[in-house]
Amino acid sequence: MSDMTDNPADYEVGYGRPPKHTRFQPGRSGNVSGRRKKKPVHETDVLRILDEPVAVRAGNRKKEMVPREIALRKMAKSALAGDRKALFHILDTFVQHGVLTTAPAAQRVPGVIHVDTRSMPFDMGVLLHSRFGQRKTFTAAQRDWARNAYLHSRSETQAKIDSAIGYPDLQEGGAV
Template identity: 45%
Template sequence: MSDDEKDYEVGYGKPPKHTRFKKGQSGNPKGRPKGARGLSASLKRELESKITVREGNREVRITKAEAMAKRLAASALKGDSKALLAFLKLDADLFGDSEAHDTEAGLSGRPEPVDYDILRDFFSSPQAGQEDVEDQEDDDDGT
């Protein structure tokens, strides 16, 4: 044995020399099997599969992704703040902050002064917003 082999200390992160990978030899000689798929492919395949849902009186076959989007939008409209934040984040991730998306949705890039006035009036009196909703509900009943 040479002096280098005697001085070499085997331990954590220092395997014995005879068990190390040889130069030019792969640690995974067979490689990934052809049929194996990654998580993203499995997730995509699952979201693209169709399910039957009831919309009103009829049954419709839609993808699971569409069903999830509908459920998220419905929860956000019902007032679920977590669903609303998730929906807005998803919208920003998918469409970005592009002006093309804003103009397509009928939104301008910057709020108008009128928008600030409306918000200030709405938040200045918490009961004012509730009275408006109650008045609208009474109008819908025809009374």
């Protein structure tokens, strides 16, 4: 098989054998313009898109909302419908933006608390543990705070039950 550089008249043009003048030239790409480069997505572009108003239909009327608000409303609607993932996501979003705060470690109540229900109502014990942490004993000032908080939050029915039981810690001065 002869090369076309030897004798161009002997070179047969055909499938896979293009004419010499249409072949790639040495040192020159076949795709001169090349593939277009992707534009980098900048944070400012994303924020601009998320803050750009979109026309939506709310009931019978049209109004403009930003995509962030639309997403938050959809997430809240899903959470109210019972979607646990949506609930956790929206709660995390609220915490990130300072709408909700998580309780400090000292205020978190562990899974099991021990309350002497002979001397105080269980709900009063929960208030003590949630405010002052898990302890074996509480000071008189701490018990006074819990008593006042409990007395202001209990129902009339609970007040009748408490008076029938006669918890010592609910009396002014309380048990020590």
